[in-house]
Amino acid sequence: MISPQVLPDKKVTFRYLARSAKEVKLGGSQFGAANVPMIKDSMGIWSVTVGPIRPDIYPYSFIVDGVTVMDPANEDYFPNERFKASLVDVTGFTPTVHAMQDVPHGSVNYEYYPSVQGTTGSLVIYTPPGYDKEASKKYPVFYLISGTTDTEETWFKVGRTNLILDNLIAEGKAKPMIIVMPYGNIEARIAAQKGGAKPADPMGRESADAMRRMRGFEEDMIKNIIPYVDKNYRTIANKDNRAIGGFSRGGGQTLRTAFWNMDKFSWICCYSAYLPPAEMDSAFKSVVENPDATNKQLKMLWVSIGNEDFLYNDTAAFLNYLASKKINYKSLVTGGGHTWMNTKVFLAETAQLLFK
């Protein structure tokens, strides 16, 4: 039994074996209709064919008598703290920028580092093709943060960071760089390692609790992660060769960490996130009141969002605010929502601009 099966016309058939189930639906609306009913055959295999689907990688699940499950026949999964989803890769008629292609490949390293409060943190680190071959060559570094409920693996397993960079580097479109993917929810890690309960998400993106956690992440980044990476990898350890970026909560962590530390990052990539003008006015006064200095300090401030993203309006307000303050930025508005399909587009676009 194959599931999912991507057909030549980019329709996709999903199958699930459950002889005694009463109702099975295809969950995951990100490629079309939500909760599509599946039909059982005489062998007890439920199936449905949907599409044609626009080539991309999508999460999905099955809803079996009301219970959401991953596809047992598919080992590609979405690393996440909370939901369980499988991934379907609808390959392009010609290879997409995130496709495995016959080009030199970098490597992806799982590393531990000494983090806050005596805990051990983990990082997923992409090194570009040839990194191990040229023992004296040094590289710029892009710190790339995932979103709420994502893990440090999500940019690799869902965002395909490594393949996107492999392909862009092979085409000469991106500079070879190291990409460091941390875990954004360090409170959960502290709880796990110290035996406490995993804390709930903050009530509100700009609540006091959220801001306290933002500071905790920033502290870990500045005091632990960057020094660890600069010590253990061949980095060009200066501001102009250091970028920070992130998706969703990671975008908020990106903006705040960068604005709190204007001496640390020259490149900022904010994907599907924003800061409220009121916070900009109060917390980042020196950034907004001296646009000439800010524009000189930053080689790029990038903000991108899908026009169906639930954060679209706030992000548009943020961009208009930046313009009103004469702070330079680059922006991109795509179709689609607050999804990992969009993060791949944003990464592919910004990777071509960084460190140039």
Add this chain to the structure above:
Amino acid sequence: MISPQVLPDKKVTFRYLARSAKEVKLGGSQFGAANVPMIKDSMGIWSVTVGPIRPDIYPYSFIVDGVTVMDPANEDYFPNERFKASLVDVTGFTPTVHAMQDVPHGSVNYEYYPSVQGTTGSLVIYTPPGYDKEASKKYPVFYLISGTTDTEETWFKVGRTNLILDNLIAEGKAKPMIIVMPYGNIEARIAAQKGGAKPADPMGRESADAMRRMRGFEEDMIKNIIPYVDKNYRTIANKDNRAIGGFSRGGGQTLRTAFWNMDKFSWICCYSAYLPPAEMDSAFKSVVENPDATNKQLKMLWVSIGNEDFLYNDTAAFLNYLASKKINYKSLVTGGGHTWMNTKVFLAETAQLLFK
């Protein structure tokens, strides 16, 4: 909501939120009774406390109205081609050999390599602490293969290869080594990359189909994997510094690959697997008919198995056969069955013997 919650006395509470489910059971019998009923509270949270459980890492799942699901509250999963299981880590009163401890850590690298039929294979590679620090130091290599339906991630995520080695190396009990974890089911990868159906498992461990696949794996190991690793890592590229080992189907791949290539590996670690005496007689005549030469060629032939393993009788027969042929071996019989709890024990035992 915390799930699973390991209590101080090593009992474990599992929780699952499902307001409208009619029946929820704890699946996964590897730490005790199978299919333990869970009880719903007024909030719709089903729970059960079991144990005390012997400290180890165990797979488990929930059975919700007959549907097997992973624990949505737990991000630790068992990488597998077919079943979906979460992992519970019942930590020891003192740290186990696979526990995260405050010792120098190696790193785990995900790599692509050019494999058979133009496909791209993936490897998970452990490098010991300090590997990146001593640019001229070379290391022995242990090729370590997982079992049927496992992926190249299973030895890392379930077997904790990296933490076991970090701990043993820190204690001076194991030599620093590189460990290369390939994917054992290359037919599935070929199908995935060439667009075919994933082949079913062979009918029978010693069927013609199984043997053809064993040869395919061996070819990939000898022609592609070892040359890739020797080219891209600082290996001591000779027989006495090369070990091969594996669990279950990986144990069969280990024995056959080693016996087909007596010039390539001096160290053989077979976990929960065996070869039939009839196959030894016919396929490996030169190995069994010249025990003195074999004993000289091999620095270690290790075979270990749990006394409740469904392969126990065949493995006992294999060991008695080796003894009758005067081929030296080391063996270990533990309690327990054909499980990843046992693989960790076997790895920890053999890692202390290799390359000494």
